[in-house]
Every structure is written in structure tokens, then in C-alpha cells.
Amino acid sequence: MLRTIAICLFFISSAVSTAQEQSGLVISGSIQSDVLLPADDQSIGTQANSNWGLTNTYADVSLQSKYVDAGARLEYLKFPLPGYEQNFKGWGVPNIYVKGRIDKLELTAGSLYEQFGSGFIFRTYEERSLGVDNSLFGGRIVYRPLPNMALKVLTGKQRSYWKLNHSWITGVDAEFGLEAVSRYLRERRVNLSIGFSYINKYEKQDNIMVDDTRRLKLPEYVNAFDIRARLQTNNLNLLAEYAFKSQDPSFDNGYIYRHGHVAMLSGSYSKQGFSLLLQAKRSDNMSFRSERSMTGISSFINHLPAFTMEHTYALASLYPYATYPMGEWAYQAEGAYTFKKNTSLGGKYGTTVKLNFSHVHSIDKCAKLLDGFYAGSDGYESSFWKWGDQTYYQDLNVQIDKRVSKSLKLHLMYMNQYYNKTVVEGEGGLIHSDIVVGEAKYAFNRKLSLRTEIQYLFTGDDQGDWAFGLLELSCAPRWLFTISDMYNVGQSHLHYYMGTVSFMAKSHRLQLGYGRTKAGYNCVGGVCRYVPASKGLMISYNYNF
Numbered sequence: 001m002l003r004t005i006a007i008c009l010f011f012i013s014s015a016v017s018t019a020q021e022q023s024g025l026v027i028s029g030s031i032q033s034d035v036l037l038p039a040d041d042q043s044i045g046t047q048a049n050s051n052w053g054l055t056n057t058y059a060d061v062s063l064q065s066k067y068v069d070a071g072a073r074l075e076y077l078k079f080p081l082p083g084y085e086q087n088f089k090g091w092g093v094p095n096i097y098v099k100g101r102i103d104k105l106e107l108t109a110g111s112l113y114e115q116f117g118s119g120f121i122f123r124t125y126e127e128r129s130l131g132v133d134n135s136l137f138g139g140r141i142v143y144r145p146l147p148n149m150a151l152k153v154l155t156g157k158q159r160s161y162w163k164l165n166h167s168w169i170t171g172v173d174a175e176f177g178l179e180a181v182s183r184y185l186r187e188r189r190v191n192l193s194i195g196f197s198y199i200n201k202y203e204k205q206d207n208i209m210v211d212d213t214r215r216l217k218l219p220e221y222v223n224a225f226d227i228r229a230r231l232q233t234n235n236l237n238l239l240a241e242y243a244f245k246s247q248d249p250s251f252d253n254g255y256i257y258r259h260g261h262v263a264m265l266s267g268s269y270s271k272q273g274f275s276l277l278l279q280a281k282r283s284d285n286m287s288f289r290s291e292r293s294m295t296g297i298s299s300f301i302n303h304l305p306a307f308t309m310e311h312t313y314a315l316a317s318l319y320p321y322a323t324y325p326m327g328e329w330a331y332q333a334e335g336a337y338t339f340k341k342n343t344s345l346g347g348k349y350g351t352t353v354k355l356n357f358s359h360v361h362s363i364d365k366c367a368k369l370l371d372g373f374y375a376g377s378d379g380y381e382s383s384f385w386k387w388g389d390q391t392y393y394q395d396l397n398v399q400i401d402k403r404v405s406k407s408l409k410l411h412l413m414y415m416n417q418y419y420n421k422t423v424v425e426g427e428g429g430l431i432h433s434d435i436v437v438g439e440a441k442y443a444f445n446r447k448l449s450l451r452t453e454i455q456y457l458f459t460g461d462d463q464g465d466w467a468f469g470l471l472e473l474s475c476a477p478r479w480l481f482t483i484s485d486m487y488n489v490g491q492s493h494l495h496y497y498m499g500t501v502s503f504m505a506k507s508h509r510l511q512l513g514y515g516r517t518k519a520g521y522n523c524v525g526g527v528c529r530y531v532p533a534s535k536g537l538m539i540s541y542n543y544n545f
Contacts, residue, residue, distance in 0.1 A: 028545060029061035032128070035539040036081055043494060044516055044533040054079045056128065069099040083522075083531040084131045085296060087161040094159060095135060106142040111135045112154060116173040116197035119303035120243035120262050121224035121288065124158070129522060130529045134290075134298050135159045136169060148177025148193065158290040160299060165290040167203035169301060190233050197226040199301065201248075206293060208255055210373050216255055222248045224260075224288065224302075239266045245288060249375070251295065252287035253326060256379030260285040262304065273338040279307055280331050284363055284382060287325040297527055306526025307332040308358040308395060311415075313437050314468045314486055315457040319419035321393040323526035327363040327382070328392060332356070349403035358395045362388030391430070394418040407444070413437040421462065424528075425521070433459035447476045453484075464490010478504050486518065500538075507545060513538040 035055045038048045055076065062071035073095035080088050097110030113135055116122040126133045138156015145151075152173040157164040178192045179185040185192055201222040208216040228241035245260030262283040269276045281304075288302040304323045307330035311317040336354040339346035364386035370377035397415035404410060415435040421428025435457045443449040455468040470484040480502040487495050498515030519533040 024066055026064045027061070028064070029059070030545070031057075031059050031541070031543040033057040033539075033541045034081060036534060036536050037539075038082075038534060038536040041516065041533075041535040044496075044518075044535060046533055046535045048536075054081050056081050056084070058128070067101055069101075070097065072096040082534045083529060085161075087296075088131060090162045092162065094162060095133070104144050106140075106144075108140040108142075109138075111137055111159070112140050112156060114140065114152070114154060114173075115303075116152075116171065116199070117195055117226050117228050117243075118239075118241055118264065118305065120241065120264075120286070121197055121199045121226045121245065121302050122169075122171055122173075123301075123303035125303075127524055127527070130297060130524055130527055132298050132527065132529075133159060134300060137164055138169075146177075146180045148180040148191075150175045158299070158301065160290070160294070165294075165299065167201050167290050169199065169201055169290060171197065171199040173197045188233075190231070192232075193230045195226075195228045195230075199224040201288075201290065201301065203290075203292060208249070208293075208375075210376050214376075216249060216376055218249055218255075218292070219247050222246055222288075235269055235271050237266075237268045240264070243286070245286060248288065248292070250287060250289060250292040252289070253285055253379065255375040256285075256377055258285050258379040260288070262286050273340065275334075275336045277332070277334040279333075280329075281305075281307055282329050282363065282384065283323075283325065284327045285325075285379070297529060304526065306330070306360075306523075308360065308393060308526070309334070309356050309397065310524070313413070313435075313453070313455055314470075314484075315435050315455040315466055316397075316413070316415055316437065317523075318457065318466065318520065319417065319421070319431060319433070320521055320523035320528060321358075321360060321395075321419070321526065322424050322521070322523060322528035324360075324392060324423060327365065327388075329361045329363060329387060330359070332358045347402070349405075352401040354399045354401075356395070356397050356399075358393065360392040360394070362390040362392060364388050390420060390423065391418055392420045392423050397435075407442055409441045411437075411439040428462060431459060431461040433457050433461070449474045449476075459490075463488055463492065466490070480504075507543055509540075509542040511538075511540040513540075 033055060035053050037053045040048050057076040059074040072093055074093050076091040077088050078091050095111040097108060099108045113124050124135050136156040136158055140154035143151045155170040158169060175193060175195045202220060204220060205218055210216060224245040226243040231238040241264045243262045247257045249255040249257055264281040266279040283304055286304060289299045290301055291299060304325055306321055306323045308321045334356040338350055338352045341350045345351055364383050365380040367380045368377050395417050397413060399413045402410045417433045419431045421431055438454045441449060441451040451472040453470040457466040467489055468486045473481045482500045485495055485497045496516045496518045498513060500511055500513035502511040514537050517534045520531060521528040522531050
């Protein structure tokens with residue numbers, strides 16, 4: 001890794017020299033540092049760390065010119081924040097790249113972030129709140145012969161914390177907009193695109209034993225394909241996509257030899273004051289890792305979106321859903337309508353009502369054995385349309401946005417939720433909850449405003465009822481003061497209180513906070529990371545230049 005970094009630094013220095021000779025050199029970057037000074041709290045099970053503090057710190061710098069771009073990121077995680085895996089400990093420059101552009105050709109060497117289609121067979125990305133950085137270290141060529149056409153070829157090894165996984169990932173992606181060659185489509189302002197993707201993973205044999213005498217013969221090459229078509233007009237957006245993965249025995253699927261599949265159909269329609277979204281997805285055995293025996297969320301090559309609403313309110317997000325890659329039926333429907341101003345339902349300023357429904361269910365599985373063993377067999381048979389016997393997640397919520405006056409805005413939400421804690425977290429059973437949220441924001445003037453939240457979660461399961469309250473005073477453009485408390489009414493009767501002060505000045509943002517953080521899962525797009533309980537002084541600094 002050090003040798004690779006040194007080589008890339010040489011290329012970056014060469015790129016900088018070349019770029020400086022060209023006009024329009026731009027240097028930009030950012031610094032992000034999150035620090036926790038932990039404190040003991042026996043009631044929530046936290047202990048002060050032997051080190052003075054814990055921190056996740058990142059410093060990015062990039063150089064852009066007409067023909068050459070280059071960039072690098074320094075990461076300091078020698079004493080990482082709670083919840084980050086032990087392998088995350090360390091510091092160095094794991095992300096570095098050089099990009100060159102010549103006419104319609106683009107070439108990149110170093111750390112790559114890329115997504116093919118919806119990500120069903122390939123997606124590399126960084127999400128610091130989850131501790132995910134599964135970038136590919138290698139090379140990529142992008143050729144754009146027409147404005148709406150792109151051909152991509154890439155190869156490399158996936159980052160795994162402070163090293164690279166041993167397997168080689170190679171892929172091709174082609175996206176073609178038919179309107180580029182169709183006058184008929186252009187005149188009617190219709191965009192119709194088709195796409196095709198291919199990923200190959202080469203991984204050497206592992207010593208995986210079925211019993212004391214029999215070893216699995218594992219495929220060294222795993223191939224995955226994705227095809228898709230998208231139709232876009234002024235009001236309508238339709239997407240159909242299908243992906244296939246060849247035999248890929250892994251720790252996730254119990255080392256079975258079943259093929260993987262995922263199919264999705266998504267449609268949305270919008271016009272002034274109205275929008276509608278309908279989605280359906282079926283996935284089956286689509287866990288796709290760069291190393292078959294790895295665990296953790298940073299080793300996935302692909303990404304399967306959750307098709308559930310990402311809630312931002314504390315109690316609505318208390319039980320978030322994590323995509324189950326081994327097989328699920330997922331549905332989502334969302335509609336929004338704005339009642340016009342000066343009508344009986346719209347009132348003086350108009351009223352917006354949004355309804356969202358998500359449902360995730362297991363697929364039908366009929367187990368198949370080989371000589372009495374599950375590993376080494378095809379695993380199971382599954383009828384495409386048939387459901388299994390478990391509900392993984394369900395969420396029905398209605399939200400109302402209402403401006404009462406020029407100074408006062410209200411947001412109300414009711415949510416009915418089913419959460420299968422056993423499937424998502426390993427144990428806990430099915431949790432049924434009802435959640436109500438009320439939010440009000442009052443603007444005293446153009447710079448001073450007060451926002452408040454009141455939330456309550458009703459349930460007879462798990463830890464019982466929860467209550468949450470928040471007050472936030474904004475003194476634009478520099479100051480933000482927030483106090484909140486989440487209280488377990490049902491069992492523990494613990495308060496998870498928090499107070500923060502934020503200061504913004506140009507490109508700088510500094511936040512100081514003190515309080516407790518509840519143990520639970522932090523989720524983004526169906527990918528979740530467990531965060532243990534913590535207490536202490538939190539310092540967050542962000543700077544962009």
C-alpha cells in the first residue's frame with residue numbers, strides 16, 4: 001500500500017506541474033473532524049476511554065484543470081469513534097487518484113467511485129456516517145462519443161479498511177440515450193435510454209470444508225450482468241432493471257451454489273401540486289462481496305436500495321430497515337398533493353398532504369440438500385411470485401405541511417410500523433408501533449426563528465413507549481442552539497439528553513455538544529451500522545475551501 005501511495009503521489013506531482021501550465025487551475029478541498037471526549041455512565045453502559053478522546057478526521061484536497069485532475073484524502077482514525085470496526089483503526093492516505101481528459105476520452109488511475117445502473121451488481125461509494133468506503137483501486141476508461149452515450153471499462157481491487165482485498169474486480173458499463181439518434185424522440189422531448197453492465201470477480205480458492213473429509217470446490221470467477229431501460233418525459237419517469245449473478249458461494253448464503261437475481265420496476269409521475277411514486281423489487285441471493293468469507297458492510301461490491309422511507313425524526317427512525325440481500329419482495333408507494341391557496345382545505349397559504357406505504361416480505365424458499373448438507377447444494381428452490389411466511393418491515397405514514405401564518409409553519413405526521421427485529425438484528429421478534437410527530441417553526445424575523453418537535457412512540461413490544469422533545473433556536477447566519485431529550489417511558493426510564501451549539505462563519509462550521517447517545521442502528525439507503533451507547537463532549541469541525 002505504501003509503495004502504491006508513493007507511486008500515486010509521484011503522478012499527482014506530475015499532474016500538478018502539468019496543470020499549472022494550463023490556465024484555470026483550481027485547488028479545492030475540505031476538512032472534517034468529529035471528536036468525542038467520552039465520559040462514564042453506568043446507567044447506559046459507557047466507559048471513559050483510556051485515551052484523551054476519540055476522533056474520525058478527514059482532509060481532502062483536489063486539483064482541477066482543463067485536462068488533468070488529481071486528488072488525495074488523508075484519514076486519521078487511530079482512535080475511531082464508537083461503533084467503527086476495529087479494522088478501521090489507523091491513519092494514512094488510502095484515497096488518491098489522477099484523472100486525465102482528452103477530447104471524448106477520460107482516464108482515471110487510483111481510487112475510483114462508480115455505480116452501474118441502480119448499483120445491483122456494482123457500486124463503490126463513501127458514506128462516513130456508516131464507516132463505508134469500498135472504493136476500487138485501479139484504473140477506469142470512460143468514452144463518450146455522443147452527449148447521451150457513455151462506455152466505461154474499469155478494473156482494480158476493492159479497499160478493505162487499510163488494505164486491498166485480494167480479488168480482482170473488472171467491469172464494463174454502456175449507457176445509450178436513443179434520443180441522440182432519434183429526431184422523433186427529441187421533438188417530443190422524450191428521453192429513452194438503455195443500459196448494460198457486466199462485472200467479473202476473480203478470487204482464488206478458499207479452504208472451506210463441508211465436513212472433516214470434504215472440501216468445497218469454489219468458482220474462481222463470478223460473473224454478474226445488468227440490463228435496464230428508462231423512459232423520461234415531462235411528467236413521467238419509468239425504470240425497469242434486471243440483474244443476474246452466477247454461482248457465488250459465500251459466508252452470507254451458507255456456501256450454496258444458487259444463482260442470484262434481482263428485478264425492479266419503478267414509476268413516478270408529477271405535475272404541479274401532485275406527485276406519485278410506485279416501486280417494486282424482488283431480490284434473491286444477491287449478496288455480492290469482494291471476498292466470499294468476509295463480513296461487515298464495507299466489503300460489498302453491489303448495493304440493493306431498501307425501498308423504504310428514510311425518516312429523519314428520532315422516533316420514526318428508531319427501528320430502521322436494513323436491506324436483506326438473501327431474498328425479499330419490497331414495495332413502496334408514495335403520493336403527495338398540495339391543496340391550492342384560498343380553498344377550504346388549502347386555507348390562505350395552501351396545504352400539502354403526503355402518504356407513504358412501504359412493505360418488505362420474505363420470498364418463498366424450499367430447501368434443497370446435497371448428501372444431507374446445505375452447503376455445496378443449490379440451496380433452495382423459489383417460485384418468483386410466491387411470498388414467504390415472514391413480514392420483514394412495513395411502514396404506513398401520512399404527513400401534513402401547513403403554513404398557519406407568515407411566521408408559523410406546522411408539520412404533522414402519523415406512522416404505523418411493523419419491524420422484524422429478528423431478521424434485521426438477529427433477535428427481538430416483531431415490533432408493532434404507532435408514532436405521532438408534531439413540529440412547529442416560528443420566525444420572529446428574517447434572522448431569528450424557533451423550531452420545536454414533540455414525538456411519541458406507542459408500542460407494547462421491545463422496550464415499550466418512547467417520548468422525544470426538541471427546541472432549536474436559529475440566529476442566522478451564524479448561531480444555532482439545540483436541546484433535546486429522548487425518554488424511555490416503557491422499561492428503563494432513561495433520558496437520552498443532548499445539547500449542542502453550532503457556529504458558522506463563511507466556509508467554517510464548528511459544533512459543540514454534550515449528552516447521551518442511545519445504542520442502535522444508523523441506516524442510509526438500506527445499509528446500517530450499529531452504534532453503541534455513548535456519553536461525553538462532542539466536537540465537530542467542517543471547513544471547505
